[in-house]
Amino acid sequence: MKEHIVISKATIDRLPLYFRTLRTLQEEGAEIISSEELGRRIGVTPEQIRKDLSSFGEFGKKGVGYYVRELMRNVGEILGLHRNWNIAIVGLGHLGSALANYRNFVSLGFNIKAIFDVDREKVGQHIQDVEVYSLSRLTEIIPAKNIHIGVITVPAQFAQQVADKLVAAGVRGIWNFAPVKLNVPEHIRLISEDLSVGLTSISYYLSRQLIDED
Amino acid sequence: MKEHIVISKATIDRLPLYFRTLRTLQEEGAEIISSEELGRRIGVTPEQIRKDLSSFGEFGKKGVGYYVRELMRNVGEILGLHRNWNIAIVGLGHLGSALANYRNFVSLGFNIKAIFDVDREKVGQHIQDVEVYSLSRLTEIIPAKNIHIGVITVPAQFAQQVADKLVAAGVRGIWNFAPVKLNVPEHIRLISEDLSVGLTSISYYLSRQLIDED
DNA sequence: TAGATTGTTAATCGATTAACAATC
DNA sequence: TAGATTGTTAATCGATTAACAATC
Numbered sequence: 001m002k003e004h005i006v007i008s009k010a011t012i013d014r015l016p017l018y019f020r021t022l023r024t025l026q027e028e029g030a031e032i033i034s035s036e037e038l039g040r041r042i043g044v045t046p047e048q049i050r051k052d053l054s055s056f057g058e059f060g061k062k063g064v065g066y067y068v069r070e071l072m073r074n075v076g077e078i079l080g081l082h083r084n085w086n087i088a089i090v091g092l093g094h095l096g097s098a099l100a101n102y103r104n105f106v107s108l109g110f111n112i113k114a115i116f117d118v119d120r121e122k123v124g125q126h127i128q129d130v131e132v133y134s135l136s137r138l139t140e141i142i143p144a145k146n147i148h149i150g151v152i153t154v155p156a157q158f159a160q161q162v163a164d165k166l167v168a169a170g171v172r173g174i175w176n177f178a179p180v181k182l183n184v185p186e187h188i189r190l191i192s193e194d195l196s197v198g199l200t201s202i203s204y205y206l207s208r209q210l211i212d213e214d
Numbered sequence: 215m216k217e218h219i220v221i222s223k224a225t226i227d228r229l230p231l232y233f234r235t236l237r238t239l240q241e242e243g244a245e246i247i248s249s250e251e252l253g254r255r256i257g258v259t260p261e262q263i264r265k266d267l268s269s270f271g272e273f274g275k276k277g278v279g280y281y282v283r284e285l286m287r288n289v290g291e292i293l294g295l296h297r298n299w300n301i302a303i304v305g306l307g308h309l310g311s312a313l314a315n316y317r318n319f320v321s322l323g324f325n326i327k328a329i330f331d332v333d334r335e336k337v338g339q340h341i342q343d344v345e346v347y348s349l350s351r352l353t354e355i356i357p358a359k360n361i362h363i364g365v366i367t368v369p370a371q372f373a374q375q376v377a378d379k380l381v382a383a384g385v386r387g388i389w390n391f392a393p394v395k396l397n398v399p400e401h402i403r404l405i406s407e408d409l410s411v412g413l414t415s416i417s418y419y420l421s422r423q424l425i426d427e428d
Numbered sequence: 429t430a431g432a433t434t435g436t437t438a439a440t441c442g443a444t445t446a447a448c449a450a451t452c
Numbered sequence: 453t454a455g456a457t458t459g460t461t462a463a464t465c466g467a468t469t470a471a472c473a474a475t476c
Contacts, residue, residue, distance in 0.1 A: 035457075036457080046457090046458095050457090050459065050460085051459085054458090054459055058458085058459070060458050061457085062456080062457055062458040063456045063457050063458075064457070
């Protein structure tokens with residue numbers, strides 16, 4: 001691996017797409033893939049793919065292409081998917097429940113180890129064999145179960161305090177679905193999703209279409 | 215509005231964040247906000263905000279700032295949130311069900327008008343007053359209910375055929391949660407979310423941290 | 429008026445695309 | 453060998469940041 005190259009955020013965001021597509025290809029039985037064809041399947045230019053991959057090493061064979069299985073393994077290692085990550089979901093509402101049941105995460109090496117909620121009715125239940133704990137036990141259970149990543153699916157007004165508790169309890173990454181800006185220390189990796197952004201951006205484009213059509 | 219300026223994708227993706235924050239400010243009773251303070255709340259530089267807004271018009275007052283209510287109305291209009299959009303959810307699995315129950319959409323002007331699923335057990339049920347129809351009736355119901363946007367939450371292998379049906383039935387936008395690249399005609403606005411991207415990107419950074427710490 | 433803050437132009441930075449030598 | 457395709461450097465494009473005149 002090349003050590004001193006700065007890898008762009010854009011590249012890192014494309015890697016999961018490469019991984020996903022390589023896995024599909026592998027399932028289909030493909031052994032070799034060119035950047036041309038891979039690009040077509042992903043919706044990215046072949047140059048982009050070659051450039052992205054080249055910041056991590058030389059994975060292809062000139063005049064031939066990339067070996068699907070080998071490239072998948074390499075991209076998987078770059079993404080840290082060769083090891084297992086323990087995650088906890090905080091907030092068993094509709095979204096938290098959907099994520100707790102999402103089988104895809106497991107196949108990527110993410111293991112849900114705990115779920116937290118304040119609702120007494122939910123505490124003690126099991127979702128896919130994972131126990132639901134009272135939020136008050138978060139500080140105790142996060143280190144006990146060696147949780148690396150916390151997923152926040154609580155209402156916006158509670159998100160910051162949940163984030164603070166997760167950080168204090170020792171998680172190293174937070175995946176936030178509450179529509180607020182969270183403040184966390186520098187060393188914590190925070191990714192926020194806002195589900196209304198996608199829909200709103202569709203709304204933007206559709207309104208323009210109507211104007212254009214006038 | 216300025217007509218001939220090309221607005222960058224990055225700008226459009228930030229607008230929903232501006233809108234969300236302005237709404238919070240308004241609920242807090244703030245009447246005026248500077249780009250400086252707004253930037254702090256959103257996590258964006260003040261220059262960025264002024265630049266973004268200036269592609270649509272002059273919404274601020276020099277030496278003063280922006281009137282919260284007025285700016286919110288303007289950004290809302292830019293995003294097409296001043297009108298109502300009818301949406302349909304295809305696939306009432308865990309995720310589809312979470313989206314169907316997500317109250318936030320309603321407050322932005324998105325009205326869920328229909329839900330489709332193949333499961334006979336689910337057909338006929340109601341989620342928040344919205345009826346669940348058999349997928350076979352999609353072609354009939356989309357135009358009847360004047361659905362503008364279709365949300366795809368079916369398993370990956372069925373996503374393309376659902377997209378085709380939605381397009382044929384007349385939707386103009388598709389919000390896709392299935393982890394596959396969908397092909398749709400040029401005039402259809404497609405936004406794809408892949409929930410595993412966020413988690414995988416956290417995994418990438420956490421693996422690096424470990425290496426750095428060695 | 430003086431202080432504050434916008435809107436906009438110019439400078440910088442970063443990411444994508446094009447081109448092509450290296451080589452399988 | 454000839455054809456194909458990578459890896460990489462250079463050129464282009466686009467987005468962000470800095471600076472400041474305009475003006476409330």
